[in-house]
Amino acid sequence: MTEGISWTLHPGAEGLVKVLQRRLLGDNRAAREFGEKLSRQTSTRMMDWIDHIRIPAGWIDIDDLLKTGFERDPDIEIDDATCYRAPDSMLPPIILGEDKIARLLIKVEDLDTFISANGARKEPRGKKHSALRYIVLSRENNVHFGGIERRGYRGFIEKEEDDTDAYLKTRDALGRRERTGFDENMALEELLSRLREYKKDLHVSRVADAFFRTERRYWESRDPDALRQLRRQNTLGLGWGNRDHHTYRNSRENLKTVVSILEEIGMVPRERFYAGEQAGWGAQVLEHEDLDTVVFADVDMEPVEKDGDFAHAGLKGRDELGTVGLWVALHGESMLEAGLHHLAARVDFMTYNERARSEGNAPMDPFSSFPHLKQCFTKGVNWKIDPKRGRSLLDGNRITQEQFSIFTTSGARGSHLELIERNQGFKGFNQSAVSDIIRRTDPRR
Numbered sequence: 001m002t003e004g005i006s007w008t009l010h011p012g013a014e015g016l017v018k019v020l021q022r023r024l025l026g027d028n029r030a031a032r033e034f035g036e037k038l039s040r041q042t043s044t045r046m047m048d049w050i051d052h053i054r055i056p057a058g059w060i061d062i063d064d065l066l067k068t069g070f071e072r073d074p075d076i077e078i079d080d081a082t083c084y085r086a087p088d089s090m091l092p093p094i095i096l097g098e099d100k101i102a103r104l105l106i107k108v109e110d111l112d113t114f115i116s117a118n119g120a121r122k123e124p125r126g127k128k129h130s131a132l133r134y135i136v137l138s139r140e141n142n143v144h145f146g147g148i149e150r151r152g153y154r155g156f157i158e159k160e161e162d163d164t165d166a167y168l169k170t171r172d173a174l175g176r177r178e179r180t181g182f183d184e185n186m187a188l189e190e191l192l193s194r195l196r197e198y199k200k201d202l203h204v205s206r207v208a209d210a211f212f213r214t215e216r217r218y219w220e221s222r223d224p225d226a227l228r229q230l231r232r233q234n235t236l237g238l239g240w241g242n243r244d245h246h247t248y249r250n251s252r253e254n255l256k257t258v259v260s261i262l263e264e265i266g267m268v269p270r271e272r273f274y275a276g277e278q279a280g281w282g283a284q285v286l287e288h289e290d291l292d293t294v295v296f297a298d299v300d301m302e303p304v305e306k307d308g309d310f311a312h313a314g315l316k317g318r319d320e321l322g323t324v325g326l327w328v329a330l331h332g333e334s335m336l337e338a339g340l341h342h343l344a345a346r347v348d349f350m351t352y353n354e355r356a357r358s359e360g361n362a363p364m365d366p367f368s369s370f371p372h373l374k375q376c377f378t379k380g381v382n383w384k385i386d387p388k389r390g391r392s393l394l395d396g397n398r399i400t401q402e403q404f405s406i407f408t409t410s411g412a413r414g415s416h417l418e419l420i421e422r423n424q425g426f427k428g429f430n431q432s433a434v435s436d437i438i439r440r441t442d443p444r445r
Contacts, residue, residue, distance in 0.1 A: 005270060007088065007426060008426075009425065010069050011425075012067070012069055013068045013069040013425055015068070017094070018047070020055060021046060021050070021104070025104075027143040028140045028141065028145050030137060034236070041236060042235070042238070043348050043355050044233070044242055044345075044346065045346075045347075045348045048347075048422075049106040049238070050105075051105045051148045052083075053092060053094050053103070054102060055094065055102045056097055056102060059102070065094070065096075068086070069087075070084040070085065071084060071085060071086070071087055072084055077155070078095060078157065080098040081098065088427055090422050090426065090427050101142055101144060102143045102144070103143070103145075104143070105146050106146075106147050107241035107242070108147040108149055108237060109239025110149060110239050111124055111135060111149035112128070113238075113239060114147040115147075117235065118137055118147075120135055126149075126158055128164070129168060130162075130163075131151050131152055131153035131159045132155070132157075132158055132159060134147065134148035134149065135147055150292075151209045152208060152210075152291060153205065154290050154292065163201075163202055163206065166202045170210045171210035171213060171214060175214040177194075179332075179336045179339075180336070184333050185253065185254055188257040188261065188333070189257060191261055192261050195207060196264060199264075204265060205266055205288070207265050208288055208291055208293070211265055212291065215339070216246075218339045220343075222339060222381070222414065223381055223414075223417060225361065225379070225380075226343065226417045229345065229417060242345050242347070243345055244345060244346050245296060247295070247296040247342050247344070248298065248341065249328055249341045250298065250324070250328065250334060251299070251325060252299055252300055252317055252318065252325065253315070255284075255311060256312065256314035258334075259297060259312065261335065262295055266290065267286040267287065267288045268286060268287055269311060270286060270287050271285050273285065273296075273429075274301060274306035280322035281299065281301055282301035282310065283298045284296075284299075298341070299315065299325075300318075300321065301322075319396070319398065320398075321393075326398075326399075327341070329393055329398065330385050330389055330393070330407060330412050331414055338414070341415055342377065342415055342416040342417060342418045343417060344417075344419075345417065345420070349376075349421035353376070361379070363376045363378045364376055364378070367430075370430070371423060371424075372426040373420075375419070375421075376418070377416040378418075378419070379416075380413045380414065380415060381414055381415060382410060382412060382414060385407045385412055391404075
């Protein structure tokens with residue numbers, strides 16, 4: 001069950017975005033050709049990369065825009081323009097400008113990589129590593145097409161303050177942090193303390209951006225499927241601009257501290273998941289508005305615990321290990337040694353699966369197959385198990401001798417890339433489907 005939030009579909013709003021996208025691509029050949037490359041080279045869709053669409057105010061009647069579900073965003077200021085968003089949806093904002101220029105900018109993780117991959121000769125707007133940078137690659141028929149890089153900022157006005165030195169210092173420190181060799185509870189408390197220190201010199205959203213960039217780098221370095229897809233996307237200089245959510249697996253004892261860490265960098269709790277008595281797990285979902293970033297914090301749970309605020313009250317340790325708890329016991333905490341269990345990237349679901357099968361890298365069977373939501377995991381990669389971890393589990397009667405032999409000789413499934421396709425602006429998740437994939441990734445199966 002999800003607690004407190006019921007996500008809806010937004011067919012009218014998505015239909016409007018698609019109409020505008022077709023018009024913009026029709027008027028700008030470079031943008032149209034880029035969209036074709038997206039499908040051919042990366043198995044992704046232009047819709048999932050759009051940061052925002054700007055159009056002249058005369059292109060649409062305000063009442064017609066509002067009828068689709070878009071609303072004016074009072075928190076966003078833009079010179080000579082107004083920003084509209086479809087609340088509780090995954091759809092990009094639409095900006096109505098007072099000039100005759102239309103613009104479509106796509107989300108990229110690193111603008112310099114995007115510029116290099118596309119042979120751009122123009123200079124970007126914004127300083128390197130600043131909160132907002134963008135470049136226009138093509139201007140045709142008053143339609144501008146290019147890429148935009150955000151580092152902890154969702155607005156549209158370039159920041160005047162220069163905090164890049166503090167940002168780089170924070171990012172590099174997070175990238176170098178020790179993840180092994182410590183008491184895990186103490187290590188998480190130390191990370192929480194360090195994040196508080198970083199916030200003294202840097203805006204919390206910039207700290208959060210630096211944090212998640214280093215988390216993705218650590219995860220992708222250990223997952224061949226992730227690197228394979230990243231290389232495809234970087235043929236166009238995109239990085240993980242199509243990311244949907246990050247998933248951490250946590251021990252019961254340390255979940256409360258992990259949630260405190262995420263809240264310290266500006267993440268706000270969203271719905272709570274409980275997948276049912278047979279699944280044996282739950283999750284706290286959190287979202288960071290400035291980063292357009294979502295986190296699943298997974299944990300073993302008992303039925304009696306589903307109604308409480310387990311993410312903040314904390315959970316006591318127990319002898320029995322569910323899928324999540326065993327993964328942590330074998331590999332370590334996600335926020336430390338193990339890293340992310342998976343990153344979800346938005347793709348063209350059918351195209352990706354067909355390509356992967358033809359290359360001999362077929363993903364696992366889908367665990368969501370709805371018109372508005374499709375999901376599956378790559379097969380994943382086995383990680384070696386520290387014999388000390390395995391021996392501790394065996395001595396504690398948490399695994400059998402046979403399981404100990406398998407884990408210490410063949411390893412156990414570590415991480416995945418999740419492929420996800422969203423339609424009609426759907427922002428939620430499917431609980432029963434997620435429960436199914438959790439069971440299917442249990443190392444004991």
